[in-house]
């Protein structure tokens with residue numbers, strides 16, 4: 001047994017394969033509700049005989065910052081990815097952070113690969129794939145890294161694998177479907193049977209969680225589906241550790257309309273048209289299920305503006321949970337200051353933040369809005385199929401999961 005050190009933390013190499021699963025948007029309650037129906041017997045066993053804890057995710061409680069925290073074991077101030085977008089005041093442009101060049105830390109996968117470990121990473125959406133595979137030497141015996149979204153295009157040179165649809169035995173799923181996540185698990189089982197990688201990371205999409213609350217029939221179906229694949233991974237001898245990138249809350253009013261504070265419109269009214277720039281780091285090319293509405297925003301002010309005055313005024317707005325200066329907010333949430341606006345705004349559990357009403361296309365919202373981004377979506381499950389030697393009251397982060405699986409599972 002050797003240990004691997006990365007970003008200031010050490011991880012033991014395990015004799016068994018270790019599978020870390022990030023269930024996108026898995027608010028506490030989804031797993032338990034599915035278990036209560038009797039349709040998730042393996043998850044039931046994990047909760048009872050394994051480890052069943054809660055952990056805190058990174059704020060902004062968005063997908064990319066948290067996936068990168070999980071795979072680096074570090075907060076965004078270390079790895080640099082604090083949303084899908086940041087604003088570059090010098091060029092006046094909103095810059096997308098999907099490119100690995102924005103990543104400032106090595107991944108746990110890369111550090112293990114250097115010690116000879118075999119790696120497999122499967123994500124639902126391709127937007128994460130390149131970030132998670134950063135610096136990995138790709139190849140069938142070294143590292144396999146692909147998305148279900150582009151599974152039909154996977155190649156040996158780019159992904160370390162080809163003919164994925166034949167291997168998995170499922171058709172290419174639609175990007176907006178539960179099938180996109182099912183494909184991740186089905187591929188994980190096939191790869192475990194065929195290659196037995198030392199470390200495997202499976203990351204799903206929150207398409208279902210954005211539309212269906214815990215305990216609803218569609219959500220229970222989704223967790224029952226997952227249960228079957230997790231049981232197969234368990235039967236193959238893997239240590240399985242499950243967490244989420246963030247939780248999810250209903251963010252609509254009593255009529256089912258999104259409950260939005262349009263910050264750009266509000267601030268245009270206070271300070272003049274386009275005097276400030278509101279950035280929503282949830283914005284990405286796949287907005288159909290959330291309309292780019294989440295609970296976290298940052299605001300860039302013109303130089304010479306009084307930040308304390310604006311903070312005081314923002315704090316009086318109903319539905320605003322927190323208004324913090326860049327330095328306060330970045331210290332509290334461990335964010336990189338150079339990719340954060342002058343002001344950070346977080347909304348309350350059932351409200352979301354928008355820019356201007358006319359800039360959000362809500363036509364894709366077929367269900368009353370559920371979303372995330374705030375402190376209210378910070379609590380997520382941390383569940384293993386093994387008992388662990390963690391102290392009873394240990395405060396856990398979701399990005400402790402590789403530490404828990406590799407250093408604390410028994």
Ligand SMILES: [Zn+2]
Pocket residue numbers: 024025062063064206245246
């Ligand atoms: Zn997510």
